[in-house]
Amino acid sequence: MTPVHLAPTGTAGPELLQLELSDAPSPAVTDITLHPDDPLGETRDAEHLPGSRGEHLLQRAFGTVDRANRFYRDQVLDHLNDEMRSFVTRMDMAFIGTSDAAGECDVTFRAGPPGFVQVLGERWLAYPEYRGNGVMASLGNISENAHVAMLLVDFVTDLIGLHVNGRARIVDDAELRAVHPDLPAEFERGRTPERWVVLEVVEAYIHCRKHIPRLVPVDRTRDWGTDDGRRKGGDFFGVRSARTAAR
Incomplete structure (x- = not known):
């Protein structure tokens, strides 16, 4: 069998560089080939082996x-099975990780009624984007770098998490609704999404429960879409007041 040679990156330490230049063992996991049907009518093919090159090197090193x-x-799956899709429909929050073209990262929190992350099929999810603070940090990153990581966690009942990694596109509400007319027209307080992030699933896998705390929901009023600074949290960390005082 012909050995696989990995080109050195020039960024690893001496031990990892030596591993990179050594003969690599044959992968123990078969390549996964995706042939998804794009919900917007396009078809794209991609090949992906679970995990990154960096994690494979560290697995060998350690x-x-x-x-x-x-x-x-x-x-690890390259799609959402029945249990995963059912899990997504029950979740009312998600953590979204993105990075720009230079690799500068951002993570954000999204929430809504259960099922606000829409399941469009075994290989596709979509979550709504509403009018916010105008910064567009996540969407700006996605416009440069389509790779997105989503983590959904059940803190209440099953105490389990689901990782979904994939490639995202920003889609106007009307465009996605033309293909998926069954999308919710409104969520709480009559808010309608301005646009959606459509995520093509590349990897989906469990986050184990051993360190997930159990939380007990408490009734509260959520001020969806408010521009009231106090209700949004005000200057909780004192940044504005400190800058004002320094002028």
Whole structure:
């Protein structure tokens, strides 16, 4: 069998560079080939092996290859199975990780009624974007770098999480609704999305429950879409007041 040679990146330490230049063992996980039907009418093909090149190198460096390959084999999918899709429809919050073209990262929190993250099929999710603070941090990153990571966690009942990694596109509300007319027309307080982030699933896998705290929901009024600074949290961390005082 012909050994696989990895080109050095020039950014790793001596031990990892030596690993990069050594003969790599044959991958223990079969390549996953995606042939998704795009919900907006386009078809794209992509090949993906679970995990990144960097994590594979570290698995070899730290002796965790067998453990990692068991996880890939037992838990990582290139789509959402029935249980995952059902889980998404029950969730009322999500954490979204993005980065720009230079790799500068941002993570944000999104929330809504259960199922606000829409399941468009086994390989597609979509979540709504409303009028916000105007910064467009997540959408700006996606416009430069389509790779997005989503984490949904059930803190109340099952105490389990679901990672969904994939490629995203920004789609106007009317455009997506023309293809998926069954999307909710309104959420709470009559808010209608301005646009959607459509996520093509590349990896989906479990986040284990051992360190997830159990939370007890408490009734509260959510001021969806408010521009009231106090209701939005005001100057909680004192940034504005400190800058004002320094003038």
